[in-house]
Ligand SMILES: *[C@@H]1O[C@H](CO)[C@@H](O)[C@H](O)[C@H]1NC(C)=O
């Protein structure tokens with residue numbers, strides 16, 4: 001008997017694990033003080049009941065003609081639930097509001113859940129030559145630098161002179177053509193809550209043509 005109980009428990013754990021994995025987690029980034037908006041997946045029927053949960057706790061609840069719209073715990077004074085759409089809005093988000101948000105519409109638990117992640121603005125980036133002591137004979141690159149410890153996920157773009165922004169990495173190599181022909185490089189950092197650009201960085205390899213052959 002002992003063994004079959006063990007197998008039974010293992011099977012249960014397996015099933016529980018599988019159903020957990022089927023939940024589709026959407027990361028939702030926010031900054032302290034932001035208003036966070038979470039939407040349920042669309043349902044075809046009229047919405048007659050809504051339960052939003054924060055981790056395993058009730059956050060907001062409404063059942064047509066049965067339970068008045070009710071907000072719970074720390075969310076009480078800063079939450080609005082639209083009972084027509086199921087859209088939840090939480091104002092003045094704090095770091096302590098990081099967690100897993102899930103919703104049940106018309107008594108159906110939705111598979112899509114939201115993981116909220118608190119992040120900070122990206123820093124104002126600076127462009128640096130890498131390696132610092134590089135010269136024309138070695139491979140030179142540029143780095144878009146700034147402390148992004150609490151700002152991930154960050155993406156980067158680069159601009160040559162007054163050109164278009166181009167997506168890239170935090171580092172880029174300089175071609176000899178660029179060394180000769182580009183006056184300034186600008187980089188931009190972007191994350192889901194902010195974006196900032198560096199000042200135009202003067203290309204140290206660029207040399208103005210001598211007087212007479214000047215061409216701007
Ligand atoms: C709920 O959302 C719908 C659609 O966006 C909007 O028309 C309606 O005014 C909202 N209801 C409330 C109470 O805000």
Ligand SMILES: *[C@@H]1O[C@H](CO)[C@@H](O)[C@H](O)[C@H]1NC(C)=O
Pocket residue numbers: 033077078091092
């Ligand atoms: C939310 O923040 C605003 C200022 O940004 C403040 O006026 C308001 O009282 C805050 N509300 C709550 C519920 O903390």
